[in-house]
Amino acid sequence: MTTTRDATAADRDAVVAIWEACGLTRPWNDSDADFRRALDHEASTVIVAERGARIVATAMTGFDGHRGWIYYLxxxxxxQGQGLARQLLDAACEWLRLRGCPKVELMLRDGNPVSGLYEHLGWEQQDVRVFARWLT
Incomplete structure (x- = not known):
């Protein structure tokens, strides 16, 4: 049986290991700090899926007051291939819905081989560009 819950600080190593195994980390991002910041703010969290005592999937979500975001799924x-991505997406969307979020967007890097999965699950690609600027 698989259960989902909000991550705790004790889950950091297992969560970051999944991010790394899935190719979601980048050398210029501090994954440990990303995890910590998500847990430190009430407008964001990391959701984990567990089978037994093992964390087998994870997603970061947050709500900025305008829309929700999902990262690091x-x-x-x-x-993989057992429905866990769908379960995490549902859990993240419910977390956002409970906070009054009207719309959620999923961040996905260009070339990510699982983009078809999201389309299959009913997500639509948006005609937007994301611009970034480092603050630190």
């Missing part, structure tokens, strides 16, 4: 390679 990853499923342990040996658990």
């Amino acid at each position: 990853g499923v342990a390679p040996d658990h």
Whole structure:
């Protein structure tokens, strides 16, 4: 049986290991700090899926007051293809819905091989560009 819950600080190593195994990390991002910041703010969280005592999937979500975002959605390679991505997306959307969020967007890097999965699950690609600027 798979259950979902908000992550705790004790889950950091398992969560970051899944992000790394799924190719979601980048050398210029501090994944440990990303995890910590998500837990430190009430407008964001990291949701984990567990089977037994093992974390097998994870997603970061947050709500900025205008719309919700989902990042770092990853499923342990040996658990992929079992519906965990859908379960995490549903859990993240429910977390956002409970906070009054009207719309959610999923951040996905160009070339990510699982983009078809999101389309299959009813997500639509948007005609927007994301611009970034480092603050630190």
